[in-house]
Amino acid sequence: xxxxxxxxxxxxxxxxxxxxxIHGYRGTSLHDIATVVGCSKASxxxxxxxxxxxxxxxxxxxxxxxxxxxxxxxxxxxxxxxETAVTGYVDxxxxxxxEVKILFQNVTETLCHPVLxxxxxxxxxxVAALAGRSTDPKHLVTAHMVLGAVFVTCAGDPDVPADALxxxxxxxxxxxxxxxxxxx
Amino acid sequence: xxxxxxxxxxxxxxxxxxxxxIHGYRGTSLHDIATVVGCSKASxxxxxxxxxxxxxxxxxxxxxxxxxxxxxxxxxxxxxxxETAVTGYVDxxxxxxxEVKILFQNVTETLCHPVLxxxxxxxxxxVAALAGRSTDPKHLVTAHMVLGAVFVTCAGDPDVPADALxxxxxxxxxxxxxxxxxxx
DNA sequence: GTCAGGGCTGACCGATCGGACAGCTTAGGG
DNA sequence: CCCTAAGCTGTCCGATCGGTCAGCCCTGAC
Numbered sequence: 001x002x003x004x005x006x007x008x009x010x011x012x013x014x015x016x017x018x019x020x021x022i023h024g025y026r027g028t029s030l031h032d033i034a035t036v037v038g039c040s041k042a043s044x045x046x047x048x049x050x051x052x053x054x055x056x057x058x059x060x061x062x063x064x065x066x067x068x069x070x071x072x073x074x075x076x077x078x079x080x081x082x083e084t085a086v087t088g089y090v091d092x093x094x095x096x097x098x099e100v101k102i103l104f105q106n107v108t109e110t111l112c113h114p115v116l117x118x119x120x121x122x123x124x125x126x127v128a129a130l131a132g133r134s135t136d137p138k139h140l141v142t143a144h145m146v147l148g149a150v151f152v153t154c155a156g157d158p159d160v161p162a163d164a165l166x167x168x169x170x171x172x173x174x175x176x177x178x179x180x181x182x183x184x
Numbered sequence: 185x186x187x188x189x190x191x192x193x194x195x196x197x198x199x200x201x202x203x204x205x206i207h208g209y210r211g212t213s214l215h216d217i218a219t220v221v222g223c224s225k226a227s228x229x230x231x232x233x234x235x236x237x238x239x240x241x242x243x244x245x246x247x248x249x250x251x252x253x254x255x256x257x258x259x260x261x262x263x264x265x266x267e268t269a270v271t272g273y274v275d276x277x278x279x280x281x282x283e284v285k286i287l288f289q290n291v292t293e294t295l296c297h298p299v300l301x302x303x304x305x306x307x308x309x310x311v312a313a314l315a316g317r318s319t320d321p322k323h324l325v326t327a328h329m330v331l332g333a334v335f336v337t338c339a340g341d342p343d344v345p346a347d348a349l350x351x352x353x354x355x356x357x358x359x360x361x362x363x364x365x366x367x368x
Numbered sequence: 369g370t371c372a373g374g375g376c377t378g379a380c381c382g383a384t385c386g387g388a389c390a391g392c393t394t395a396g397g398g
Numbered sequence: 399c400c401c402t403a404a405g406c407t408g409t410c411c412g413a414t415c416g417g418t419c420a421g422c423c424c425t426g427a428c
Contacts, residue, residue, distance in 0.1 A: 006405090008405085008406090022292065023292065023293075024210075024290060024292065024293065026208075026210045026211065027210065027290075027292075027293060029384080029385065029386085030385085030386065030387085031384090031385085039406075039407085040406070040407050040408075041386090041387090041407090042387090042388090042389090042406070042407055042408075042409090043405080043406050043407065045386085045387065045388085046404095046405070046406065046407090047405090050386075050387070051385095051386065051387090052386095104291065105290060105291065105292065106208055106211075106289060106290055107288065107289065108206065108207065108208065108211075108289065109207075109208065109211060137342075137343075137344045137348065137352075138348075138352050140342065140344075141337060141342055141344055141349060141352040141353065141356065142352065142356045144333075144336065144337045144340055144342060145333035145334070145336075145337050145353070145356045145357075145360075146333065147336060148332045148333045148334075148335060148336020148337055148339075148340075149328075149329035149330070149332045149333035149336075149360065150329070150332075151332060151336060152328065152329075152331060152332020152333075152335060152336060153325060153328045153329050153332055155332075156328055156332075158321075158324065158325055158328060159321075160321045160324075160325055164321065164322070165325060168321075168322050168325040168326065169325065169329070172325065172326045172329045172360050173329075173360075175359045175360055175362055176329075176333065176356050176357075176359055176360040178359055190375090192375085192376090213414075213415065213416085214415085214416065214417085215414085215415085215416095223376075223377085224376070224377050224378075225377090225416085225417090226376075226377055226378075226379095226417090226418085226419090227375080227376055227377070229416085229417065229418080230374095230375070230376065230377090231375095234416075234417070235415095235416065235417090236416095
C-alpha cells in the first residue's frame, strides 16, 4: 500500500470540501479532486462509491447537527424558542462554514440530494422557531431574512474574528426579529 | 419563417430565465431550453451566439440597474446613504427576482461572467453604503447580513403580497442596521 | 413563376464528464 | 520464500455537453 491505511480518504474528503465550496458540486470534476490530492481518478472511485458518495459523507455531519438543533427547538415553549433558534443556528452555520458554502454554491442541486431530503422541512421549522411560532407573514418574512443573513454572511467569509462575528450575527439577528435586548 | 420575426428570441429568453432560476446555469442544457420552447437546439444557436450570450442578455438589465444604484449612492452624504441604499437595494432585488435567483443558484460561476465583472466591487460599495460608510467591522457585518437577508428572502419567493414584502424587507433591514425609526 | 434570403433543423463533431474493469505493486502473515 | 489481499492505476466506455454546418422550407419581391 502506497499510503498509511486509507489516509487518502481523508485527503480526498478535504480536497473535495474545498473544491466544492469554491466551484460548486457540478463545477468540480473527479479529475480536479484527484489532481489536488495527487492520485488518480480511479483511486477516488476505489475509496468512494461515486462522486455522490463523497458529497454525502461531506454533508452528513452538518445534517446531523441540524437534526439535533431541530429536536432541541421542538421541546421549547413559544416564548423562548426564538432566542435559542438564533444562537443555535448561528453556531451551526459557523461550525459548518465550508459545508454551508457548498450548499450556497448550488442550493437546489444539493438539496435534491437524498441524504438532505428532510432538510427543507427542518428549515421550515427553523424559520417557524425564529418567528417565535407566529404565523404572521411579517414575522415569517423577518425569520427568512435571518436565515439568509447568517447564511450569506458566513458564506462570504468576512475578515472578522470568529467570536466577534458570532456576537454580531446574534445581535443583528435579534434586532432583525425585533427581539433585541435594548439598553434602557 | 415559422414564427413572426424572432418572436422565438423572446420565448428562448423567457424559458432560459425560468430554467436557469430553477436548475442553475450549469444545470440547464441547451436541449432543456429547446424542449421547453419547442424548437431545436440548433435554433437557439441561430438566435444567440452561444449559451453564454443567453445568460449575458438575461443579466444585463439587472446589472445596469445596479450601476444606476451605485451611481446614485456615490453622490450621497454619509448620513443619508444607508436608508437610500436599503430602499434602492430592496427595490432592485424585488424587480429582478428571477435574475437574482439565477445568481443565487450559482454565485461564483455567474460572477465570473465577463458582463458581471464589475458587480463584486459594486457589491462592496453597496455594503459600505449600507454600513453608512463606517469601517467598523461590526457595521460591515450587519451590512453583509442585510445583503444576504434581502437576497435570500426574495430568492425564496415567500407567499406574501409584493408591497407588504417590500415594507417588511425595508423595516427588517433597518432594524438589522440598528437604524429603525422607533416609536418614541 | 422564380428567385433570394432569413428562419429553422437533423446530423454530426470534439471535449468532458462519471464510472467500470483488468491488472500491477506492495505489505505482511504463514 | 511465497501467496494473499488491499491499495492503486491506465485504459476504456457510454452519456451528455456546447457548438458547427449543409441544406430544407417558406415568404415576399420582382
